[in-house]
Amino acid sequence: MNEIRAHKRTDAALQKARDVAEAANKAKSRYVVGISHELRSPLNAILGYAQLLERDPSIPERRRDGLRTIRRSGEHLAALIEGLLDISKIEAGRIELYRDEIRLPEFLDAIVDMMRFQAEAKGLAFVFDPPERVPPVVHADERRLRQILINLLSNAIKFTPRGSVSFRLRFRSEVAEFEVTDTGIGIPEADLPRIFEPFQRGGNARLPATPGAGLGLTITKALTEIMGGEITAASTPGSGSRFRVRLLLSGKVPAQQTAPERHITGQTRRGRPAEVLVADDDPDHRALVADLLEPLGFTVRQAADAPEALRIAREAAPDLFLLDIAMPGMTGWELARRLREEAGQSAPIVIVSANVPEVGATGEGLHHDDVLAKPVSLPALLDKIGRLLGIAWTFADAPPAPLLGGRLNLAPAQAAELRQLAVIGYVGGIRDRLDALEREDPGARDAVAALRSLIAEYRLDDFLAALSGASEAADDPGTGPGSPHDR
Incomplete structure (x- = not known):
């Protein structure tokens, strides 16, 4: 009987400890979701206006590079915020993978440009070693693959006080091998088995523990294994580290050549302008949507909360609703229900929220037509609006390949090198x-x-055409400096 009573006390203690742990885990999840929402909301304005400014033809090309850096860095920050949520999803076994079509040369170039900037700002050399031929298109979860590579490269830069960081890619059949090597502080052999555990942060006597949550390698390993790959690490203290990731990236030739993004300039809709109601307690988001849609011929009405949105809907009968979820007094879910059931609105409703990754688990959403995550991708928003309203867009004419306004005499070897780089899509090179x-x-x-302007827009076909003209001019003895044709 004493033993039975002892077992009961032990079971009660274990149950209490389990309840405390579950409560702490739920509190952590609520905190992570809350803080990620607060961070993604201002990021929406930063990324939105960066995209708008990139579309402005009056911005000089040298400023566009800075805008692209702002946008890519903002996208990187958004990916890091998603990483905060990933740990909870991985622990709960709820993480989802998608099969995206990734245009690999552009994908790699964006990562290399962003990480090279970070390395050079720290005084490090950054080396990218691509294979001779890169598949133009591969299939994988683009966001997760980007997250894996950025985590590894960011760690290498963070823990390298001087020297270099190298990023190498090789393909064997459809297996991609990514290798990140640095000349940093290294990792003692005894610590290697635990570097993939949560909340482990690097540092030694020469380099104190660096800031961070200590989740980067944990997320990287979990995502790599979920995607069916493997990650290995090797290191020598004082000499650097090498991380190697192997993943199956099935490739294919794209159905059509990559075309430069066509800028939407208006719509062909007849009659009165389409009216869009934006309900969001964030004035920056409302202003961003207005700045995007009003130049395209829309009438944009704004509401800071649900009651104001209901009043405007009864008065104006908008053609489309863009609703945030988290608003004071009434959620976007409840507002959508009341628009349908009480106000009699049948116009499409799009939920635009920083909480979209959690939408599927809410059991809500019987009254909306589509969802869009913050930070908002402006092309994705226009695509949804066009599809839901049946709008045919008008586009700016694709700019012709610019004439070479100056002298560019290329030696055959120089032209061949540039042509080869363009064929494999190595824009950074x-x-x-x-x-x-x-x-x-x-x-x-x-x-x-x-x-350079052609490369900035990834117009590789036009680049090759212009390059051919430059090399032909170099081969023509009548076009050299001092000739009758020299301008």
Whole structure:
């Protein structure tokens, strides 16, 4: 009987400890969801206006590079915020993978450009070693793959006080092997088994523990294994570390060549302008949507809360509703229900919220037509609006390949090198080579700027055409400096 009573006390103690742990875990999840919402809301304005400014033709090209850096860095920050939620999802076994079509050269170039900037800002050399041929398109979860690579590269830069960081990619059949090597502080052999555990942060006597949650490698390992791959690490204290990730990336030739993004300039809708009601307690988000849609011929009405949205809906009968979920007094879910059942509104309703990743678990959403996550992708928003309202967009004419406004005489070897880089889609390498050409021949600055503008828009076919013209001019003895054709 004493033993039975002892077992009962032990069971009660275990149950109490389990309840405390579950309560703490739920509190952590609520905190993570709350803080991620608070961070994603201002990011929505930052990324939204960066996208709008990128579309502005009056912005000089040299400023566009800065805007692209702002946008890519903001997207990186948004991915880090998603990482906070991933740990809880992984622990609960609720993480989802998607099969995206990734245009690999552009995908790699965006990551390399962003990480090279971070490395060089710290005084480190950044080396990207691509394979001779890169599949133009592969299938994988794009966001998760980006998260894995950025986590590894960010760690390498963070723990390397001097020297270099190298990023290498090789393909064997359809298996991609990503390798990140640094010359940093290294990891003692005894610590290698635990570097993938949560909340483990690096540091030693020469480099104190760096800021961070200590979740980067944990998330990286979990995502790699969920995607069917493997990750290994090797390190020598004082000499650096090497992380290697192997993943199956099935590739295919795209159905059509990548075309430059066509900028929407208006719509072909006849009759009165389409009216859009934006209900959001964040004035920056309302202003962003208005700045995007009003120049395209829409009438945008704004509401700071649900009662105001209901009043406007009864008075104006908008053609489309864009509703936030978290608003004071009444949620977007309840507002959507009342618009349908009480106000008699049949117009499409799109939920636009920083909490979209959690929408599927709420049991809500019987009255909306689509969802869109903050930070908002402006092309995705326009695509949904066009589909829901049946709008045919008008586009700006694709700019022709610019004429080389200056002298650019390329040696056959130089032209062949640039042509090869364009064929494999290595845009970062092309930019480096153009910079070198400009340094070697200041008189070719205008011609190099024209080529650089093509690369900025990934217009590789036009780049190759312009490159052929430049190399043909170099081969023509009647077009050299001092000739009758020299301008």
